[in-house]
Every structure is written in structure tokens, then in C-alpha cells.
Amino acid sequence: MPDLGGLVALVTGASAGIGRHLAEGLAARGAAVAGLARGGDRLRAAMAEVAAATGSRTLAVPVDVTDAAAVGAAVAEVTGELGPVGLLVNNAGLVDAAEVPLWDADPDQWWSVVESQVRGPFLLARAVVPGMVSAGGGRVVGLASGMGTRGNPLYSAYSAGKTAQMRITESIDLAGAAHGVRAFDLAPGVVDTAMTRAMPMHAGRTEWTRPADVVDLVVAIAAGELDAWSGRFFRAGADDLDTLRATTPAGDARRLRLVPYGDGDPLG
Template structure:
């Protein structure tokens, strides 16, 4: 087993697990003993990925072909995880689309724009809605939402992705606020820019030579899964920038790493 926290006994559900960041996270969790269910739309590629993870780590895996925006498919997938592997103790919401073109909002295709928002908002909502009752009943669990720096600032060319990721931050905090009394923790984890097919396809990254290491993302997810960063529940962390030892030793207070309006001055009534 890979060095680091032992996650034996944990059942993890990772969406978008057939490639990219989701695939890295699935293998990283499995390498530390977790049983991992992967969910993605493409059945063949997903099954191959989960079989490869099982072969590489010896962990139990499960492939769940499903669309994260389909309530019936999500409910059925979560029920299958519980039946085959056990109740989900860690949910990693990674699946999501991105704007098809770098254009201003008024030039975007409305159907594609909305599909992006649905993948980033409806997907995490449906997965959390299906998984959280089991976590509450078990006395706790953890949700990791793959966030983005775009969720904290406006972007002229990725309006759908920006809107969806910002809404996802609110979902994370809602889970934290409602779930903390039941032992449920929720985190926004921005992976930075990992070298994947999706990021390679984005014109804004043309010519990029510096990338976030996939291992930095995996290490943060593993630390969260092991309960090492529970004091960061409801807040934003960034792979490749945040030092893991510093996060472990820091207890944030107030609105640190939360999405908030900034007062215009000391006399701002909203301040």
C-alpha cells in the first residue's frame, strides 16, 4: 500500500472517474485501501479505468455508468454502491463540462451553456442529495467538490463554467452548515491547472508549461478523507499552492477562504 493515511474500510464515490483528475483521485484513494466506485457517462472507458485501478492497487472497485444530471440514474448508482461496496463515506464531485468556446456570454450557444451549468450545479446537488442521508445515518462523512479559481472571480470567456463553479461553492457551504451537526464535512478543492485533455483543449492554456501535479490534488483529497483537514470544512483549498502541513496546522476563522462580498469601507452597512 502507498505510504500515507490508511483508508481501509472507507467507501469512496468519485464522479468523472474515467479520465483526468477523477481517474487520478480514484487510484490515489484505492492505493491507500479505500474501496472506490467510479461514476461517468462513458461505460466502456469507465470500466477499463476501474479495472486498471483494481489491478494496480488490489482495491475493490465498481464502475457506475451514469449521467450526474439524471436523478434516477444518480439514485440508482448510489444504491448500487451501498449494495456492492457499502455506504459511501467520501463523495468526490469531480464530473463537469466546460464552455465549448472562449466567447462572451451573448455569443454562447444557450443549450451548451446551460449543459455546463447543469453539470457543475445539478450534478453535485443530485449526488449530495443521494449520498448525504446515508452519511447522516452513519454519523458522518465527507464531501469534496472540485472547485476552481474561476469560482472566486469573474471571467469574460467562461461565463457558464464560472457561474456553475460559483454556485457549487454555495452548495458546499450549505452542506457544511446543515451537515456539521451530523458529522458531515464538505470542502471546495481547487486543483489548479492539471495537464488533462480538458485543460489542453482550452485556448487560455495554449503554450502553458507549468501544471499542477496530479499528486498534489490526490494528497489533498486523501488528507480530507482521513479527517486531517476537518477544520477547513465549508472552505476553499488550492492544490499546488496550499502547503498540506500548513493546512493541517491551521484553523481558519471568520470568513477566511469563503466566498463573500467585500465591504466598500468601514461605513458599508453590509459590512
């Protein structure tokens, strides 16, 4: 079990679901954890529970991750209270309210999903990564999805947002590599949460990704065990952690790319 003592981790969407599991998993291994979420009361209760269960220091900072000024103030509070952030986990995000084609979606709700998946991670990275650069390195994890690697007929906003988030990850990796900053796309699979239970596509599902598998991958990232995968995609519940540790991917493996139509493809 890696010791994360001395690490300051910032997890968005930390009051429930995957974010709550990640906050406790990181704290259990010695990290100080700042949790961000919109609902203040639930977030403060969750962070207090994590502190009581693990003995690690936690901080609850209620914030809308799509509000630039609020995100800047939240990150300043975190660094002031806990110190420079060494691990950022962009977990917060909405999903399409209804399983309908794009042209039947409510425009405001559709756009709010994209904002949560794109503007939120952008603003958090913009506020946190400069501190990582100054410190000589750090790691950013984007909670990805298989829907980000392909289109979806009924979850167009979520699919578009997750695809954009993969480009954010790759951009951080490319620009941050020289400064020791690494970024990863981690798809959690289908964890049993209130959000996934509310999605009609998962009605009747009995097999779920274990939260522990997601936590183990994020802990391995935080410990520097998966740095060879920076800028790339992997999935909890499908990828074996020991195999990831032992593998150095090459070329465009696990990156979002066009597939040539044949040997003569001029864009190949």
C-alpha cells in the same frame, strides 16, 4: 501515508483526468472506490486498471450525473455492492465550448455546463449525504476553481457553475455539521488533462499542477486531517498540506463573501 481501509469513496468523472488520478490514489491507500462517468466502456476499463494496480475493490457505474433517477439508482448500486459511502468527490463537469462573451455563447451548451457543475453535485449529495447522516458522518469534496471566486469574461458558464458549487459546499457544511458531515472546496489548479489542453487559455502552458498534489489533499480530507477547513476553499499546488493541517481558519477566511466598500458600508 493515511490508511483508508474500510472507507467507501465515490468519485464522479472517474474514467479520465483528475477523477482517474483520484480513484487510483484513494484505492492505493486502501479505500474501496466506486467510479461514475457517462462512458461505460472507458469507465469499466479505468476501474479495472485501478483494481489491478492497487489490489483494492472498485466498481464502475456508468451514469449521467444530471439525471436524478439514474443518480439515485447508481448510489443504490454502490451502497449495495460496496457499503455506505463515506467520501463523495464531485469531480465530473463540463467547460464552455468556446472562449466567447456570454451573449455569444450557445444557449444549450452554456446551460449544459451549468447543469454539470450544479445539478450533478446537488443530485449526488442529495443521494449520498442521507447515508452519511445515518452513519454519523462523512465528507464531500467539490472540485472547485479559482474561476468560481470571480467572474470570467470568456468562461461565464464554468464560472457561474463553480460559484454555485461553492454555495452547495457551504450549505452542506452548515446543515451537516451537527451530523458529522463535512464539505470542502478543493481547486485542483491546472492539471494536464484532455479538458485543460482543449482550452485556448492554456495553449502553450508548460507548468501544470501535479496530480499527486490533488490526490494528497483529497486523501488528507478523507483521513479527517483537514476537518477544520470544512466549508472553505483551498488550492492544490498553492496551499501547503502541512500548513493546512496546522491551521484553523477563523471567521470568513477562504469563504465567498462581499467585500465592504468602507467602514460605513451598511452591508459590511
